[in-house]
Amino acid sequence: MAFLKLINLTKRFGDFVAVNDLSLDIEKGEFISLLGPSGCGKTTTLQMIAGLHDPSGGSIELEGRDLTHVPPNKRGLGIVFQSYALFPHLTAAENIAFGLEMRGVGRAERDQRVARALDQVHLASFADRHPKALSGGQRQRVALARALVIEPPVLLLDEPLSNLDAKLREEMQLELRILQQNIGVTTILVTHDQSEALSMSDRIVVMDRGRAIQIDTPLAMYEAPGNAFVSGFVGKTNLLAGEVTTTRAITVNGVKLAANASGLSKGAAVRASLRPEKIVLGKPASGLKGKVGAAVFHGSHWLYTLDTPLGDLIAVAPNTGEPPFKSGASVSLSWPDNALRVLPAESSDG
Amino acid sequence: MADGSRDNAPWFLSAPGLALFAALLGAPLVLTVMLSFYQFDYSTGGIQPAFSFTNYLDVLSDSYFHKIFGRTFGVALLVTVVCILIGVPEAYVLNRMRNPWKSIFLLIVIGPLLISVIVRTLGWALLFGSQGGISTALQWLGLADGPVSLMFTMTGMTIALVHVLVPFMVLAVWASLQRLDPQVEDAALSLGASQMTVLRRIVLPQVMPGILSGSMIVFSLTASAFATPSIIGGRRMKVVATTAYDEYLSTLNWPLGAAIAIVLLVATAVIIMSYNRLIERRYARVFE
Amino acid sequence: MRRNGLVSLVFHTLFIAFILAPLLAVIAVSFTGKGYLSLPTDGLSLRWFRTILDYPGFIDAFWMSLYLGTAASTIAVSVAVPAAIAIGRYEFTGREAVTAVFLSPLMIPSVVLGVSFLRFFNQIGLSGTFIGITLAHVIMVMPYAIRLVLASVTGMPRDAEQAAATLGASNWTVFRRITLPLILPGIAGGWLLAFITSFDEVTMSIFVASPETMTLPVRMYHHIAQTIDPLIAAISTLLMVGTVALLVLLDRLYGLDRVLVGKG
Numbered sequence: 001m002a003f004l005k006l007i008n009l010t011k012r013f014g015d016f017v018a019v020n021d022l023s024l025d026i027e028k029g030e031f032i033s034l035l036g037p038s039g040c041g042k043t044t045t046l047q048m049i050a051g052l053h054d055p056s057g058g059s060i061e062l063e064g065r066d067l068t069h070v071p072p073n074k075r076g077l078g079i080v081f082q083s084y085a086l087f088p089h090l091t092a093a094e095n096i097a098f099g100l101e102m103r104g105v106g107r108a109e110r111d112q113r114v115a116r117a118l119d120q121v122h123l124a125s126f127a128d129r130h131p132k133a134l135s136g137g138q139r140q141r142v143a144l145a146r147a148l149v150i151e152p153p154v155l156l157l158d159e160p161l162s163n164l165d166a167k168l169r170e171e172m173q174l175e176l177r178i179l180q181q182n183i184g185v186t187t188i189l190v191t192h193d194q195s196e197a198l199s200m201s202d203r204i205v206v207m208d209r210g211r212a213i214q215i216d217t218p219l220a221m222y223e224a225p226g227n228a229f230v231s232g233f234v235g236k237t238n239l240l241a242g243e244v245t246t247t248r249a250i251t252v253n254g255v256k257l258a259a260n261a262s263g264l265s266k267g268a269a270v271r272a273s274l275r276p277e278k279i280v281l282g283k284p285a286s287g288l289k290g291k292v293g294a295a296v297f298h299g300s301h302w303l304y305t306l307d308t309p310l311g312d313l314i315a316v317a318p319n320t321g322e323p324p325f326k327s328g329a330s331v332s333l334s335w336p337d338n339a340l341r342v343l344p345a346e347s348s349d350g
Numbered sequence: 351m352a353d354g355s356r357d358n359a360p361w362f363l364s365a366p367g368l369a370l371f372a373a374l375l376g377a378p379l380v381l382t383v384m385l386s387f388y389q390f391d392y393s394t395g396g397i398q399p400a401f402s403f404t405n406y407l408d409v410l411s412d413s414y415f416h417k418i419f420g421r422t423f424g425v426a427l428l429v430t431v432v433c434i435l436i437g438v439p440e441a442y443v444l445n446r447m448r449n450p451w452k453s454i455f456l457l458i459v460i461g462p463l464l465i466s467v468i469v470r471t472l473g474w475a476l477l478f479g480s481q482g483g484i485s486t487a488l489q490w491l492g493l494a495d496g497p498v499s500l501m502f503t504m505t506g507m508t509i510a511l512v513h514v515l516v517p518f519m520v521l522a523v524w525a526s527l528q529r530l531d532p533q534v535e536d537a538a539l540s541l542g543a544s545q546m547t548v549l550r551r552i553v554l555p556q557v558m559p560g561i562l563s564g565s566m567i568v569f570s571l572t573a574s575a576f577a578t579p580s581i582i583g584g585r586r587m588k589v590v591a592t593t594a595y596d597e598y599l600s601t602l603n604w605p606l607g608a609a610i611a612i613v614l615l616v617a618t619a620v621i622i623m624s625y626n627r628l629i630e631r632r633y634a635r636v637f638e
Numbered sequence: 639m640r641r642n643g644l645v646s647l648v649f650h651t652l653f654i655a656f657i658l659a660p661l662l663a664v665i666a667v668s669f670t671g672k673g674y675l676s677l678p679t680d681g682l683s684l685r686w687f688r689t690i691l692d693y694p695g696f697i698d699a700f701w702m703s704l705y706l707g708t709a710a711s712t713i714a715v716s717v718a719v720p721a722a723i724a725i726g727r728y729e730f731t732g733r734e735a736v737t738a739v740f741l742s743p744l745m746i747p748s749v750v751l752g753v754s755f756l757r758f759f760n761q762i763g764l765s766g767t768f769i770g771i772t773l774a775h776v777i778m779v780m781p782y783a784i785r786l787v788l789a790s791v792t793g794m795p796r797d798a799e800q801a802a803a804t805l806g807a808s809n810w811t812v813f814r815r816i817t818l819p820l821i822l823p824g825i826a827g828g829w830l831l832a833f834i835t836s837f838d839e840v841t842m843s844i845f846v847a848s849p850e851t852m853t854l855p856v857r858m859y860h861h862i863a864q865t866i867d868p869l870i871a872a873i874s875t876l877l878m879v880g881t882v883a884l885l886v887l888l889d890r891l892y893g894l895d896r897v898l899v900g901k902g
Contacts, residue, residue: 050804073805367780374776378755378758382753459657464885466855466877477663483663570745570747577841591749591841604753614749615747
């Protein structure tokens with residue numbers, strides 16, 4: 001029995017279908033990310049779970065209890081809003097205490113739990129500040145503490161880190177993940193940032209145009225994307241268009257490449273995904289050759305654009321301290337056989 | 351909080367206000383329209399609830415009323431034009447000032463809106479009298495031979511009404527200047543436009559909505575002004591509002607007074623709406 | 639920073655002089671020691687301010703205006719708050735129409751309002767009563783109350799309310815603990831602007847005020863219609879001092895430019 005179940009959840013705004021028949025089982029303590037471009041329905045899904053939108057169809061169950069038509073103030077879920085939605089007229093401590101007060105928790109216990117929550121997010125010395133006097137990161141922590149202090153069965157995070165700068169965001173990703181694992185709270189994160197989803201989640205739900213496209217662990221999602229949309233959205237990739245030659249090979253621009261095409265009929269049009277970091281560049285030798293277009297330095301690695309018989313490709317190579325291949329240099333390309341992933345053609349329209 | 355489930359909430363929330371307005375604004379207006387079709391009996395001083403157009407025919411055919419309506423809308427037009435001529439430049443000058451001067455002068459210019467019209471009109475009455483400041487100043491400057499009084503003159507009434515109403519014009523233009531990107535002016539200058547061209551071609555069209563709403567406020571408030579025309583204009587310079595007042599409280603001919611008020615309401619509405627149409631068509635672009 | 643040229647500054651000086659001249663004239667005359675209209679050439683005198691105390695009619699009218707303004711703006715604001723929440727928070731058919739209804743007293747000439755209220759109160763037996771003039775003033779000041787409260791409702795972060803709801807607060811608690819404190823400056827600003835408008839109103843009140851419900855501006859109008867003397871100047875000076883004090887309060891509370899945009 002799943003802890004939180006979304007069953008055929010649907011939301012229509014007039015003619016527009018924001019969320020289309022979404023079903024998802026979430027286990028207790030799991031960290032789930034809803035990942036997708038803006039307008040894919042991920043935030044609407046979260047708001048339906050929170051009770052801020054009524055679903056047009058389907059239902060939501062928590063521990064077997066139907067939540068679908070329970071008003072938000074009776075659901076008891078913890079939510080961190082994208083804007084943090086702190087109460088501007090209350091101090092950090094009063095913000096955090098609000099939910100406890102609503103639950104009729106006594107003064108002494110309330111103070112104690114607020115102090116503990118503030119401590120948890122390293123804001124003990126900011127208790128009496130108003131939101132206006134806090135930095136972006138501090139506000140984010142207050143919002144998190146406010147959501148967690150009520151010990152909710154489910155924590156909902158709506159793009160909680162998108163307003164922070166890049167460095168702070170990475171720190172908070174790590175901190176949030178550690179906190180979540182310590183407390184063991186079931187968490188749903190909405191994000192459009194694939195690296196955030198990859199780094200924090202137990203499982204990722206990739207959404208597009210209201211539908212769940214693929215539900216998988218981050219590693220499986222990355223290594224075995226279900227279709228071109230997922231492979232393009234989760235990490236960088238080279239998408240190659242070709243046709244099936246045999247069950248063990250495909251042909252791209254007249255070049256025959258080894259790939260697992262079992263189950264596909266000969267001559268079928270397919271697309272294949274090749275991750276840039278799987279491509280190994282070497283001195284010109286036999287096999288596939290290419291020409292370096294640009295070499296871009298990223299500190300830990302080099303990014304190359306390559307002109308090859310397969311078309312333009314990108315490749316990533318770790319920085320070993322050696323000088324890179326120069327622009328215009330001829331190189332040979334190779335990759336492990338299982339690196340080239342054939343994607344089902346019918347859903348490659350994303 | 352959930353959407354869709356509480357469609358009645360806004361009606362429920364605005365119900366007290368709407369009920370209040372229906373009872374206390376709708377009903378009185380309907381009663382007044384009805385009253386304007388009733389008859390006044392001069393012999394008994396009573397009101398005959400018999401429907402007729404007599405009052406409107408009186409108002410629309412009598413040259414006495416023509417003169418009063420003509421004067422009222424003439425003054426309203428004059429006051430509006432003067433308010434545009436002095437209020438728009440003042441708003442522009444204010445907008446270019448630096449703080450704290452900007453805030454101080456803005457307060458001086460628009461603060462008087464909150465001072466009673468009676469007080470402001472009294473000030474002009476003091477200045478206008480033959481012993482007043484203006485008379486003394488004109489004689490001292492050699493511009494007048496003897497005491498001059500602006501009391502009970504058209505000029506006096508216009509000056510006092512401009513004073514009472516020009517803050518509305520400044521305020522309206524000021525508000526639209528706030529929305530103007532100052533870099534747009536710089537851009538025009540950098541393209542070789544002279545300061546005058548920038549004002550005429552760049553600034554003016556963009557503050558047009560402000561001038562429009564300002565002049566509508568000034569015009570309609572002047573057309574229905576009572577205290578200032580009554581004190582400065584007196585019996586010699588009667589306007590619609592003071593005439594209606596006299597019909598109600600001196601002659602006690604309420605039906606006629608009601609008809610005068612309704613004609614004022616309709617005429618003002620028609621003038622304002624046609625003006626709005628005209629300007630909106632002309633400056634359609636800046637109104638989006 | 640672009641600067642104003644000489645011509646602009648000369649124009650500005652004349653404009654300010656024009657605005658201040660009548661107000662200064664009133665103040666100057668009110669300090670005269672003579673028995674007739676004149677400038678206080680031989681020293682400032684408080685003679686006419688003392689004389690006000692001999693005219694209980696003005697004192698009574700002052701209290702009348704004070705009670706009236708307080709009652710009318712309090713009723714107007716308590717009706718305006720839910721209405722502004724409806725207009726500012728909900729998309730519903732008829733929303734524009736509802737807004738137009740609440741702002742309509744601004745569009746109707748005060749004389750028309752005056753004659754309408756006079757007729758109406760006569761018909762229902764409220765003529766000359768405090769209740770009658772109060773209700774008339776509620777309608778008159780409602781647009782100002784609505785505008786300022788509406789501005790603060792639409793300017794308030796919506797998600798703070800959602801957050802409170804998800805933390806377990808009932809609708810009423812959300813309103814009392816979150817919405818109300820956040821729109822309070824707008825409510826206070828709207829109340830004050832409504833109060834000042836009611837306190838200063840002449841044109842409509844002159845029709846509905848009876849000798850028992852005579853407001854200060856109406857009393858002053860009747861006095862000026864008879865005679866202009868330093869006494870009325872002294873009363874006007876006190877009124878200006880009071881208004882400036884309220885202006886400062888309003889500025890502190892809400893920012894004067896924002897309030898006055900509501901007036902225009």
